[in-house]
Amino acid sequence: MVGSRLEPCLLAPLAISSAHRRDTYCWSYTRSGQYTVKSEYWVAQNVLKREEEKQVVEPSITDLQAYVWKLKTPKKICHLIGQLLTGHVAVTRNLARRNMRCDNYCPRCGELEESVTHAIFECPPALQVWSLSSTPTGPGIFRVPSVYTNMDFLFWRKNAIIEPDQDRDPYPWLIWYIWKARNKKLFSGIDRDPLELVRHAESECQAWFEANKVVQPIIQDxxxxxxxxxxxxxxxxxxxxxxxxxxxxxxxxxxxxxxxxxxxxxxxxxxxxxxxxxxxxxxxxxxxxxxxxxxxx
Structure with a gap:
């Protein structure tokens, strides 16, 4: 009933075509009503883009993913950090989401759920590693419940404390060995001492930088x-x-x-x-x- 009452009101302003043709589709962004690629490009840049800007979306992690491969560290560690950012690591939360039959608790501390942030930054053994390391830390700016915020701090924010040219922070190696210690506890039941892990990570970092030091060639006169x-x-x-x-x-x-x-x-x-x-x-x-x-x- 409501639809039948509204139809005359909507149809009344429409002019009746003298050609008595059937209704067809037309492209309203050109004068001729014909579709053109140029007009579609204009719509994409001026109409659709404004609508997308109004939507509330999550922050993009594209910059974080791109910076991973610029780190001064072995490529295997870059790959692991990239997998941590995208969530493609076998923590128990991800396994449970994929309907894997496994316990959802943390294998190191017994937390009810193991996420990427918990495994690398919040688990008590991992917290001890970060506290004993030379990486600048502080309350409220690091080890917050977000892997993206923590990686953002490690990539760029801490450079306000350490000069970028002199930055030999072993945090990529710390992440690598924290993850390896987690796997060793899960599969072998072996706990690694946090202080030993920090010393091993720092020695590996120093050895890598020494091995990749560029030596200026001696010019023979x-x-x-x-x-x-x-x-x-x-x-x-x-x-x-x-x-x-x-x-x-x-x-x-x-x-x-x-x-x-x-x-x-x-x-x-x-x-x-x-x-x-x-x-x-x-x-x-x-x-x-x-x-x-x-x-x-």
């Missing part, structure tokens, strides 16, 4: 000294000129060992030897013998 020029008789219509070359290597050069090495050759004598009877001796032993004879002066 080679000085070429020119001596007196000499003139050889015409050979083949051209005059041949040469010089006494004295290559001098720096002391401690790896090319010649420890000490100075400055061999000299008498170029006229070497040239005459090559043009004389020994010119047919072109193998390495003969040439070396000829050079030794030229350098005995």
């Amino acid at each position: 080679i000085n070429v000294e020119e001596s007196q020029w000499w003139e050889h008789p015409t050979y083949g219509g051209k005059e041949s000129h040469a010089a006494r070359v004295t290559p001098a290597y720096r002391i401690g050069s790896t090319a010649v060992g420890n000490g100075e090495h400055a061999p000299t050759f008498d170029m006229p004598e070497l040239w005459n030897g090559l043009q004389g009877d020994d010119c047919n001796v072109k193998r390495a032993p003969g040439l070396a013998k000829l050079c030794d004879g030229a350098g005995k002066d």
